Amino acid sequence: MMLTRFLILIAFTLSATSAIAQEDAPIDPQEGLATWAKIFEIVSHPRCANCHVPEDNRPRWSGAHYGLEEGEWRYHGMNVNGGEDRFGTMTLACNACHQQENSDVPHGPPGAHVWMLAPVEMVWWQKSSGEICEQIKDPERNGGRNLEEVAEHIDHDHLVHWGWDPGPGREPAPYSRKEAVEFFRSWAAAGAPCPDVAEATQDYLEDQALPETAE
Amino acid sequence: MQLTVNGQNYNVDVEDDMPLLWVLRDELGITGPKYGCGIAMCGACTVHIDGQAMRSCSVPAGQVDGSEVTTIEGLGSPEALHAVQAAWIEEQVAQCGYCQSGQIMAAAAFLSINPEPTDSDIDQAMSANLCRCGTYPRIRAAVKNAAAKLQGV
Numbered sequence: 001m002m003l004t005r006f007l008i009l010i011a012f013t014l015s016a017t018s019a020i021a022q023e024d025a026p027i028d029p030q031e032g033l034a035t036w037a038k039i040f041e042i043v044s045h046p047r048c049a050n051c052h053v054p055e056d057n058r059p060r061w062s063g064a065h066y067g068l069e070e071g072e073w074r075y076h077g078m079n080v081n082g083g084e085d086r087f088g089t090m091t092l093a094c095n096a097c098h099q100q101e102n103s104d105v106p107h108g109p110p111g112a113h114v115w116m117l118a119p120v121e122m123v124w125w126q127k128s129s130g131e132i133c134e135q136i137k138d139p140e141r142n143g144g145r146n147l148e149e150v151a152e153h154i155d156h157d158h159l160v161h162w163g164w165d166p167g168p169g170r171e172p173a174p175y176s177r178k179e180a181v182e183f184f185r186s187w188a189a190a191g192a193p194c195p196d197v198a199e200a201t202q203d204y205l206e207d208q209a210l211p212e213t214a215e
Numbered sequence: 216m217q218l219t220v221n222g223q224n225y226n227v228d229v230e231d232d233m234p235l236l237w238v239l240r241d242e243l244g245i246t247g248p249k250y251g252c253g254i255a256m257c258g259a260c261t262v263h264i265d266g267q268a269m270r271s272c273s274v275p276a277g278q279v280d281g282s283e284v285t286t287i288e289g290l291g292s293p294e295a296l297h298a299v300q301a302a303w304i305e306e307q308v309a310q311c312g313y314c315q316s317g318q319i320m321a322a323a324a325f326l327s328i329n330p331e332p333t334d335s336d337i338d339q340a341m342s343a344n345l346c347r348c349g350t351y352p353r354i355r356a357a358v359k360n361a362a363a364k365l366q367g368v
């Protein structure tokens with residue numbers, strides 16, 4: 001009896017120690033950067049970036065679904081503008097067409113519980129990996145969230161989930177919501193390292209064959 | 216489900232995912248809203264749901280249970296035209312007419328939130344209502360005319 005108790009105690013102590021050791025184990029920043037690269041694959045995908053647009057408030061159409069090659073894009077058809085409120089309320093409300101669920105008709109409007117552009121400070125459209133990385137950590141530009149709150153947002157927000165369930169004919173964002181949350185948490189645990197902004201911007205521009213500076 | 220269309224209550228027995236346009240046209244015989252594309256691309260089916268312009272071809276009926284729907288038939292009457300309808304007649308906007316109930320419903324909802332629109336406001340609000348006859352210049356003139364009427368100018 002005594003021996004059993006002793007063994008249980010040892011087993012418990014060992015498992016607690018290994019859990020602590022795991023938490024404390026330094027995570028290789030290179031691993032963190034590799035995880036960030038996967039997160040960037042997600043956030044730069046058309047299902048996400050098309051609605052994380054700059055001050056012009058105009059949603060984009062990019063991706064194979066629109067018959068466009070990689071790197072090609074156009075503005076959302078019919079001069080659609082999300083307006084400053086990003087719901088299109090003062091122009092043409094997004095939900096005039098985008099309902100609470102995806103249309104199941106080919107090329108019908110996609111939908112989610114709320115349909116809107118992301119707030120302007122969260123612009124991802126044609127931003128480099130390094131820029132988005134810095135931005136997503138900055139509470140001024142991520143909706144006032146700490147990193148765990150961003151992970152929870154990915155886990156719980158219906159419009160974010162839509163990226164992996166975009167309706168018939170549309171390519172979903174890569175990986176899955178569950179993986180995205182895991183990537184985000186493990187990147188945060190690795191100290192949330194970001195690629196060098198200047199270097200990453202250069203690589204990105206070369207990849208996209210975009211002009212380096214707009215004249 | 217319960218629908219209120221143009222102030223009248225209806226009890227309709229349809230699947231929740233039937234598009235509102237189908238309910239209006241096939242179940243209730245309200246044919247002002249037109250079927251153009253069925254995928255929220257043309258605006259011919261535009262109606263008001265609780266005052267907001269919506270594409271009835273893409274709104275599932277279950278989503279409007281309990282809401283107030285207004286179609287062109289309920290916007291004004293021949294005896295008492297809505298200002299937008301009156302302006303449309305003055306400017307002789309319609310050509311074939313197919314898109315026009317949608318245009319008028321879009322314009323009426325838009326002017327209720329933006330009573331003094333600029334040209335670019337009009338373009339932004341009305342560009343998603345397509346007109347194959349190309350009546351766009353007359354639509355813009357009529358929207359301005361209606362705005363003036365609504366302001367009593």
Ligand code: FES
Nearest residue numbers: 251252253258272
């Ligand atoms: S029929 Fe509804 S938008 Fe074309």
Ligand code: FES
Nearest residue numbers: 311312346347348
């Ligand atoms: S008047 Fe013919 S489509 Fe508009």
